Amino acid sequence: MSLVVFGTIALDDVKTPSGVRKDMLGGSAAHFSMSARLFSNIHLVGVVGKDFLQAHLELFKRKKINIESLRIVHGPSFHWEGEYKQEDFNTALTRATELGVLVDYVPQITNMQRNIKNLFLANYDAEIQMKMLQLMKNPHLVGLDSMNLWIELQKKPLIKLIKKVNLFVLNDGEARMLTGETNLIKAIKALKRMGPQMIILKKGEHGVVFLTDQFMFSFPAYPVEKVVDPTGAGDTFAGGVMGYLSSVKKINQTTLKKAAIYATVLSSFNVESFGMSKTQNLTLVEVNKRAKKFIKYISPPGK
């Protein structure tokens, strides 16, 4: 039950109607790890600069996230500055992006890590994601995330990569962009035909749709009344799915549905506070408690 995640580790400055935070721990792989760690042993792969906050690195260690292959190099860390407006909490307005040390970075992992069976390629340049995939010897479960930027700039390498993964997770806007289909059910089926055995369509406050060769299912989101900071909700969701699936013997309808429920609950915690303030302190006990409530919320009537 080990899982390698490759993606960004960032310093985030975020402004939302609830306030402002600077230099928070952020990035796709960081949010993913903080969620997936509840189910599997996480090996975090990525790069930060010498300016990265020691406290953030300490947090990874405290949470038993393996950072052997988290490089610390000269130069500024990847930095993201974003804002959310009350009127549209689902869309981040990017105020600034400094790639910093990401520019020249190529992933490297240990020999031991090359043998791990589960890999998640969090949002990143598609060609570098492919390089990361090629480092692995014989992965059984490979998950992939992407974003609008790479769909625009790197459609070809991305499509090549999509063919090689087992699980592709993306949001509704990205699905429409990549497939050209406005109807989301058509879009998810078009994505399925691109190669992966499993497609997960995230719809933010409207929940998710899962599609495999054998079945399709959908859950609404957990009803969160006070969204404080949605940054990383999608990565937290992916972390819940991949973390749980890496911990089970068999991926079938039951385990995929459980993964979806854990992922939904984890991302509901994520959006309720800035950065990882809530997810970093979560235990499975609290997650299971909310999962029970959520199951009641979505259950069809008994006979």
Next chain:
Amino acid sequence: MSLVVFGTIALDDVKTPSGVRKDMLGGSAAHFSMSARLFSNIHLVGVVGKDFLQAHLELFKRKKINIESLRIVHGPSFHWEGEYKQEDFNTALTRATELGVLVDYVPQITNMQRNIKNLFLANYDAEIQMKMLQLMKNPHLVGLDSMNLWIELQKKPLIKLIKKVNLFVLNDGEARMLTGETNLIKAIKALKRMGPQMIILKKGEHGVVFLTDQFMFSFPAYPVEKVVDPTGAGDTFAGGVMGYLSSVKKINQTTLKKAAIYATVLSSFNVESFGMSKTQNLTLVEVNKRAKKFIKYISPPGK
């Protein structure tokens, strides 16, 4: 198990990417009736002009919808012309609206109908909806729908009316508009505080949220791949809810969830064809068959 529905009965001209149809049977109360008839005896209250198509009136009769209180008067029938674009199938672009005979109409019903226990006030001028409500002697279950137009033009009479109903059904845009809350969970709770025991928030392709004093639940929409004409989907949904609830002894979590499932399935049939082409021919057997598939689609994992 009788149910009075008051609302518009229209001639609809609709253009969608699938084609164009003229003079179809439409209107809030008509769509509602075609769905609710599967569960309860429907008494349709409204007005049409002498130009109304005989075939549409015959259809009501054939479907055992009581039209004793459907007035046929001099003047043109209410006429709606709308278009849906591929890019945004959830929003109808109104090309023309002719109120015609609606202008001077005030609802009248028979003495027998005044004693019926279930009433639905489909989308209409809020002051006339109030007049209709006052005609009833002692209704047990009163449902209400409205739309953006009345929220803008008649907010005060509408709020007065909302206080007097048991069940208020509206879509996400209307909920945000009426409450000023962008977060839908906050919005539905704000609506609850306005008076009704039950609030139903419709989110189109994203499903529904139900809120009562005792519980809240949410279901996604049925996965429809080919939307042909979404006109009347909301009224069809309301018809499923009210029709089913009027037929049961007790309204509780189980029966409300069943109502939500029937309503979801019925509106999925509605959007798959122009006007009521599909819903008018439906039997409970077909509805139950799709309901079973839907329950599988939304069920959480077993233990």
